[in-house]
Amino acid sequence: MRILHSTKDLAAYLSRTDRHPGCFADSGFLYALAYDDDRYFERANEVLEVLSEAHVSVYVKVVSRMEFVDLIFRKQVTQGCLQLFDLLAKDSPKTPLRRLLRNIRDQDSALTKQRKSFKIGERHLKELKIALNAYGGETDWPNFCSAYVGALPKNEWKILEEDFDLRFLELLEGQVTELFNQPVAWSEMVNVMATKGLRGPDAMIVNIFSCSKLPVLITTDSDIQSAFEFASADQAVFML
Amino acid sequence: MERENRGPKKGAGRKWAQRLKELGEQPPPKDLVERIRRKDKERAARSSQPVLESET
Numbered sequence: 001m002r003i004l005h006s007t008k009d010l011a012a013y014l015s016r017t018d019r020h021p022g023c024f025a026d027s028g029f030l031y032a033l034a035y036d037d038d039r040y041f042e043r044a045n046e047v048l049e050v051l052s053e054a055h056v057s058v059y060v061k062v063v064s065r066m067e068f069v070d071l072i073f074r075k076q077v078t079q080g081c082l083q084l085f086d087l088l089a090k091d092s093p094k095t096p097l098r099r100l101l102r103n104i105r106d107q108d109s110a111l112t113k114q115r116k117s118f119k120i121g122e123r124h125l126k127e128l129k130i131a132l133n134a135y136g137g138e139t140d141w142p143n144f145c146s147a148y149v150g151a152l153p154k155n156e157w158k159i160l161e162e163d164f165d166l167r168f169l170e171l172l173e174g175q176v177t178e179l180f181n182q183p184v185a186w187s188e189m190v191n192v193m194a195t196k197g198l199r200g201p202d203a204m205i206v207n208i209f210s211c212s213k214l215p216v217l218i219t220t221d222s223d224i225q226s227a228f229e230f231a232s233a234d235q236a237v238f239m240l
Numbered sequence: 241m242e243r244e245n246r247g248p249k250k251g252a253g254r255k256w257a258q259r260l261k262e263l264g265e266q267p268p269p270k271d272l273v274e275r276i277r278r279k280d281k282e283r284a285a286r287s288s289q290p291v292l293e294s295e296t
Binding site: 020021022033034035036041044045048049051052053055056058072075076080084087088091095135140143150156160163164 | 246248249250256264280283
């Protein structure tokens with residue numbers, strides 16, 4: 001297993017490998033491509049250009065597809081909260097909605113200073129829905145979300161998947177496809193969790209990548225580094 | 241059988257990022273903002289009304 005540090009190394013490695021022309025990626029990489037307030041934005045887009053030049057497709061597990069959609073949803077609603085806060089800030093009565101929006105704005109500002117991309121979590125989403133519903137419009141919450149997520153789930157998502165040449169790996173226990181050298185076993189994923197202390201989604205990435213014919217894993221998660229020993233000697237990991 | 245690997249389109253990430261940014265910079269739904277302002281004003285007016293002796 002090799003660790004690649006620069007896009008130059010990645011390009012050279014992809015030109016040499018005789019493995020399948022694809023890379024395995026996590027949702028952190030996909031997110032970094034999409035938001036310029038993410039500290040990996042520039043690097044992730046440089047990597048995408050390397051993949052484009054090398055005609056290398058991007059493979060993600062189905063769980064990462066769901067995680068990515070969820071990250072985009074949370075980020076877009078966060079953007080909506082910041083817009084709403086700006087509009088309501090001048091009025092300034094201390095209502096629960098304004099307190100919540102101010103809290104979101106403050107967290108966003110704090111993380112922006114650290115070059116981190118802030119997204120609201122489940123607790124904020126629930127509180128926001130309750131706070132908006134308190135104004136009596138039953139369609140306020142869905143309308144608010146629609147304004148910021150728009151047509152993404154319908155037409156644009158399809159275009160995104162085509163433009164990124166995204167492909168999804170959905171595997172059943174013991175199943176082997178043309179992209180795999182060996183069957184993917186649930187017990188191996190549990191083994192990675194137990195021996196390396198990784199959470200399920202990360203262990204799943206390590207296990208799927210190790211069993212696959214894909215030459216390189218692109219990730220933002222340094223925890224995965226601890227499990228490199230499970231992969232083949234001619235596979236590589238690119239850390240953003 | 242998988243379709244042929246062609247790789248991502250050039251500039252696809254930045255194009256997508258720009259689209260998401262534009263979407264996030266839109267103003268919130270106008271009717272929602274107006275209703276919030278109106279109801280907050282009504283609440284503020286109610287809470288600032290003097291309490292009559294007979295009500296205490």
